[in-house]
Amino acid sequence: MTTPTRTVLRLHRLLPALLTLALAATATACASTDDRPKVVVTTNILGDITREIVGDEADVTVLMKPNADPHSFGLSAVQAAELERADLVVFNGLGLEENVLRHVDAARESGVATFEAGKAVNPLTFQAHADGGPEEEAGQPDPHFWTDPDRVRKTAGLIADQVIENVDGVNPKRIRANTGRYDERLADLTTWMEKSFDRIPDRKRALVTNHHVFGYLADRFGFRVIGAVIPSGTTLASPSSSDLRSLTEAMREAEVRTVFADSSQPKRLAEVLRTELGGRVRVVALHSESLTDKGEGAGTYLQMMRANTTTMTDGLIGN
Template identity: 50%
Template sequence: MISRRHAALAALLTAVATASVLSACTPAAADRPLVVVSTNILGDVVDQLVGDDVEVMTLMRPDADPHSFEISAQDAARLRTADLLVSNGLGLEEGLQQHLDAAVAEGVDSFVAGESIDVLEYATGDAAGTLDPHFWTDPARMIDVVEELAPRLSDLPGVDEADVDAHVDAYLAELRRLDDDMAAAFETIPAQRRALVTNHHVFGYLAERFGFRIVGAAIPGSTTLAAPSASDLADLVSAIEENGVPAVFAESSSPDRLMHALAQETDTHVEVIELFPESLTAAGGGAEDYLTMMRENTQRIVTGLAP
């Protein structure tokens, strides 16, 4: 009995020692560099570019509105400890900007995606002449962002540069394939039917890249926090009828009541189709990552506008 007990204790001590060794060989989360990302779209992209040696913390939850989401005091404190802070910029993170500015003021290294692209200005609506932050609707511009961001990720402490480079090359290939596939899909829509009506102005970059025209938006400003007037909606109803628009597009992160009311005011049959333009969804929501989101939006736009 005593010898069996000694044997059992010896086995237990061996297991504990082995676990300690394995634990020592595995970097703890606290030992990994921390990259904090503002929006969930950029958070997914950063996740694709780094391996397990980097912790990625995304502030914006799935299905949230990037213009209005807020963070906890705990998240605000943690982002000030980041090795790198990745944000969109261009006025997108309205409810978060004070925290981003505070972190940078305290010395946190920052990468602003909007500084890596050829930025468009809003052409119409209340925001005409201001910068449009929705660059991700054009995969070519997301390629520009990834190429600029890659060396900043490779320079993080303790990161295997070759590993990051391999992830970056693979993801850039996926982005180029996405760009080609979107172009081919949109070619099935005749030029006269490439007309977009959305909740607010979110598809300027997609329109420029793939030859669409923006007929208008239910909310005429650059943000979902704005509110339309009765005259704005009346003008948009007239524009929908004049352009023969067969479908208008609601956003998954905003209520679609306004778009349904808009469609019902027209004298023609207009479908309301939901898109995922500004936020990824939770698992099972249909747009769990950036590539899936873009492909799903492309398919739904083609379904709504192709003859």
């Protein structure tokens, strides 16, 4: 019969071996996790697109949280370190992620492959509008290319190329298959958007937004951009009283009574127009620069674009 004392002695002798096995298992688990291919993406819109392309072939880390502002979000030290451990970094560029681009540059300098999506899709430039802006940015590339689904189709294919070229261990055939399936869904989105916007009379196809974000959509689907509350391509700028006067005059002339404001931004600036135009302005929320959490209406790029198209169509028909 085994006594309690002998049992304790046996456990004591086995303890070093058990600890060694446990440490070895932990090290193996860590090694297997660290060995997984890694793609890091700055914005959540590009993150969703990249996940559709990559599937289960690599880990995809998205730095920007849902309902955030790409112009102002920043990184923790841990997130900044993730960039330099990635096999590939996908970022929007063209100045969009204003507080993150220096970290992307640091990762590139350390030898990480990076892909600037906005620069690769024949970017449009900011144009001066009736509101007088964006004066300082006129002629500069517009980073908001995702409002044109055709450019996103091109982006998806280019991301696939980058993943296959730079991320070891992925299966190129699976990446191409994922890309093909997603391309079909993007093509369907474009067709659906065209049919939806066709319901809007030409005289009502005029946009006023919180800041200049829908230039690509306007160019692709035949809208006129009247102006923006913030006469800039970034939410970090602020309107002057003369900016607001210029915009309200342009709105009166174009008979526009609907302002589309990004859902991630306070609507205070757009609300000012209600006073300027005698309270006859509707402020309608769109998901223009960030996805939402899952289940909140714009959890994916496809959901965001469909939600925005429906909201814009209804808002302008009733304008």
